[in-house]
Amino acid sequence: MPRDYGHELRFGVFITPDAAQANAVVELARLADASGLELVTFQDHPYQPRFLDSWTLLSVVAAETTTVSLALNVANLPLRHPAMLAKSVASLDVLSGGRTELGLGAGAFWEGIGAFGGPVRAPGESVDALSEAIDIIRAAWASGGRGITYEGEHYTVRGARIGPPPAHPVEIWLGAYKRRMLALTGAKADGWVPSMGYVDLADLPRMNDQIDDAAVSAGRRPEDIRRMLNLSGDLLRDAPVERLLELTSLGMSVFVLPVASAADLERFAQEVAPAVREQARERPAGAPAPGPPRPEAQAAAGQHLVDVHNHLRAELEQLRDIVRQVAAGTADPAAARSFITRMAIRQNNWTLGTFCESYCRVVAQHHTLEDHSIFPHLRAREPALEPVLDRLLEEHEAIADLLERVDRALVTLVAGDEQGMEAVEGAIDLLTDALLSHFAYEERELVGPLDRHGFY
Numbered sequence: 001m002p003r004d005y006g007h008e009l010r011f012g013v014f015i016t017p018d019a020a021q022a023n024a025v026v027e028l029a030r031l032a033d034a035s036g037l038e039l040v041t042f043q044d045h046p047y048q049p050r051f052l053d054s055w056t057l058l059s060v061v062a063a064e065t066t067t068v069s070l071a072l073n074v075a076n077l078p079l080r081h082p083a084m085l086a087k088s089v090a091s092l093d094v095l096s097g098g099r100t101e102l103g104l105g106a107g108a109f110w111e112g113i114g115a116f117g118g119p120v121r122a123p124g125e126s127v128d129a130l131s132e133a134i135d136i137i138r139a140a141w142a143s144g145g146r147g148i149t150y151e152g153e154h155y156t157v158r159g160a161r162i163g164p165p166p167a168h169p170v171e172i173w174l175g176a177y178k179r180r181m182l183a184l185t186g187a188k189a190d191g192w193v194p195s196m197g198y199v200d201l202a203d204l205p206r207m208n209d210q211i212d213d214a215a216v217s218a219g220r221r222p223e224d225i226r227r228m229l230n231l232s233g234d235l236l237r238d239a240p241v242e243r244l245l246e247l248t249s250l251g252m253s254v255f256v257l258p259v260a261s262a263a264d265l266e267r268f269a270q271e272v273a274p275a276v277r278e279q280a281r282e283r284p285a286g287a288p289a290p291g292p293p294r295p296e297a298q299a300a301a302g303q304h305l306v307d308v309h310n311h312l313r314a315e316l317e318q319l320r321d322i323v324r325q326v327a328a329g330t331a332d333p334a335a336a337r338s339f340i341t342r343m344a345i346r347q348n349n350w351t352l353g354t355f356c357e358s359y360c361r362v363v364a365q366h367h368t369l370e371d372h373s374i375f376p377h378l379r380a381r382e383p384a385l386e387p388v389l390d391r392l393l394e395e396h397e398a399i400a401d402l403l404e405r406v407d408r409a410l411v412t413l414v415a416g417d418e419q420g421m422e423a424v425e426g427a428i429d430l431l432t433d434a435l436l437s438h439f440a441y442e443e444r445e446l447v448g449p450l451d452r453h454g455f456y
Contacts, residue, residue: 003208003251005223009280011273012039013265014073014230014258017052025057026064031262033065034308034366035269036374040065041073041103041256044080047112055080055088062096066311067304070096073193073230073256074103074175078118078126082133083157086140090166098168102137103193105175106130119154127180129154134172134188141166173228182207186214186225191254195230204250228254236264241275248280270368274377302447308366309439316435323428327421360403363435367396378446381453388445395438402431 013032015025029040040061044054054072062070070092075085085102093100106126107113114120121129132152139148140162147159173191176182177199185192192211199207212222229252235243236257244255255276259265375389409427413420 003205003249005225005227005251005253007223007226007253009248009273009277010038010254011268011276012037012041012069012254012256013268014041014043014256016258016260017042017054017057019050019052022052025052026061028259028262028265029061029068030064031265032269033068035266036304037068037265037269037273039069039071039101039254039256041071044072044074044076045109045112046076046079047109047116058100059092059095062092062099065096065099067099067307069099069101071101071103071173074105074173076107076113077104077130077133078107078113078121079116082136082155083140083160083162085133086137087162089137089170090141090162090164093166093168093170094164096167098166100166101171101173101191103173103175104130104133106181121154123178124180125154127184130174130181131184131188134184137172141170171226173226177207179210182210183214186211186216186220186222187218189225191226191228193228193230193254193256196232201247201250204247204252208251226254227251228256231255231257233258236267236272240268240272241279244272244276245279248276278377302450305447305450306443309443312363312366313436313439316432320428320432323424327425360407363403364400367399371396374450378449378453382449385445385449392438392442392445395434395441399431399434399438402427402434406431 013028015028017025032040042054042057043051045051046053055075058070058072077085080088089100089102106123106129107121110120119129132150132155135152136148136150136155136157139150140160142165143162144165145161145163147161148157149159150157171190172188173193174181174185174189175193175195176185176189177194182192192207194207208222208227211225215222215225229247247255257264257268259268371393375393378385379389406424406427409420409423413424417423
């Protein structure tokens with residue numbers, strides 16, 4: 001039977017926290033943010049020596065992104081005490097401006113957990129411990145800094161004052177497959193996040209039924225639980241749009257793809273996700289697909305554009321600041337602004353070029369997303385925007401040329417040309433004027449239409 005729990009479609013990625021490719025991992029997360037995806041997630045296996053600590057990584061990614069939501073998929077609860085986890089999640093939510101969610105699992109790979117000194121629990125014990133942890137975490141977030149006390153079989157908290165409160169109502173998502181875990185999901189969780197490879201898709205209706213029954217028994221609505229799915233890595237190889245549309249008919253509304261390359265991420269963000277959204281809306285009445293975005297989801301689209309622009313404006317100012325320091329011959333890293341210090345950038349020509357290369361790539365990704373996904377969508381929905389969108393496309397091409405001019409000037413500077421600094425400053429000034437004018441015009445003309453029609 002077709003299901004629609006009333007949740008808007010969302011798309012995200014699952015990135016392996018490979019320590020040997022640490023910079024590439026962060027860059028993929030930045031690309032996900034620039035490409036308009038809604039979610040970036042990482043697995044959490046502290047006993048895997050080739051992986052970065054996922055919580056540390058998530059914090060770095062939060063500082064490098066502006067709009068994408070962030071989560072562990074899922075947090076290793078046996079090695080992360082729920083009271084401390086509640087504080088960590090709330091802290092990152094505050095620092096990220098309300099972009100943190102919490103995925104939780106009961107535990108797996110018990111030998112590795114035990115090697116770290118964590119508890120080794122039987123299956124039934126792990127479910128009980130997870131239920132206690134959810135109670136502690138929710139109590140901590142609601143405490144307002146007042147002391148909380150909890151006496152459980154697996155966890156004890158005695159008058160702990162846990163703060164700060166999160167910046168937004170953080171959702172708790174459970175990775176669940178068996179009867180008791182599905183019942184716990186329905187009774188206490190905000191989302192269900194199984195993974196392909198661990199679940200037979202033919203069982204999704206039955207598992208949804210178990211979650212729904214548990215929700216009703218707990219006095220909740222089935223719609224209170226978001227239905228998510230970690231996809232398999234081969235999804236892009238075989239009719240991905242059709243496969244995801246079929247899954248929407250089973251009630252799933254959030255799709256998380258494991259990615260290891262920019263090409264796969266961009267295809268998912270710029271081709272697959274827009275097509276699934278569009279075709280899900282165009283199905284005839286009564287067809288098994290979610291309806292159009294809820295008003296609040298549409299209203300967020302215009303603000304999303306402003307948020308991305310504000311991030312690019314801020315980074316542009318950081319770039320200008322680096323140029324000023326290089327021109328002045330400043331060599332003291334402490335004189336750089338906090339962003340530069342956090343990025344471990346030092347005031348010399350090589351790092352100036354590296355920073356600009358990264359910034360220019362983010363700008364180009366943002367404009368590519370607009371050109372190939374957002375603008376065609378707005379043309380179809382509001383034909384009167386035709387001259388505005390034509391002008392914006394022309395400006396995108398002009399800005400691309402200016403970005404290349406900055407790159408060329410930096411190459412000259414690094415090569416030791418005595419006039420190189422003057423060329424860099426001139427190119428940066430032209431880029432600044434063009435970008436700020438472009439952002440202002442785009443916001444003036446498109447925020448309203450985006451609020452009316454959404455991104456896709």
